[in-house]
Amino acid sequence: MPPLPPTPCAVCLPSHRAHLPGRGLLGLLAGQRLALGAFHACQCCPGARSQGQNGMDDMLDVENKHMADNLATKVTRLKSLALDIDKDAEDQNHYLDGMDSDFMSVTGLLTGTGKRFSSMTRSGRDNRKLLCYVSAGLIVVFFILYYLVSKART
Template structure:
């Protein structure tokens, strides 16, 4: 009777050992997938950081251009009467160009 119990105990241990190996393999494959996902997320984050850094430098250059334009515009408005007439003409021209572009874009969208 001891031999039967010993064989059953050994059989149970073998089954548990096989089950443990199967679960360990399953866990190893899940860990490998998680590691791959983590590396992909890291790569994507680095690419997005590079993209944002590029956008930051672009915005800084546009800010510099706009600041210079505003300074020139302010200088023109503060100067003599002739420049005010020029300023009104330029402003009216820009408004007309804006409406023409708006009309063309709305027309192209339909």
């Protein structure tokens, strides 16, 4: 009595069924799928893995490593970009905090000036004359500076 062939595994079973009569197109397609490279080395299919298949696996492995390297490069680039954005946001927050404190000090200065100005206008007539002279002098100084700056640009 001849020895029985090994029991086919789940991957090879469709190809073994393809050789059975009455399986039709489904059995043929299953056999073609296995013939196209879905083989693995098992006891029921000795030598099923051909040299062409090993070459194909090597080529796919090299391509897979290349794509993984490209992905790693893109991830590194995105990570550095995210860190740059974070650093920029931190710098802008510090800048805005500094501006906030500057505006608070200017607000305090203007409030004090406004109080002094209103107390000066409430006092007697001599202070009102002084206020008019100071205001006119400031306006004249402003126009002189404007004239000098406009001449300096041309």
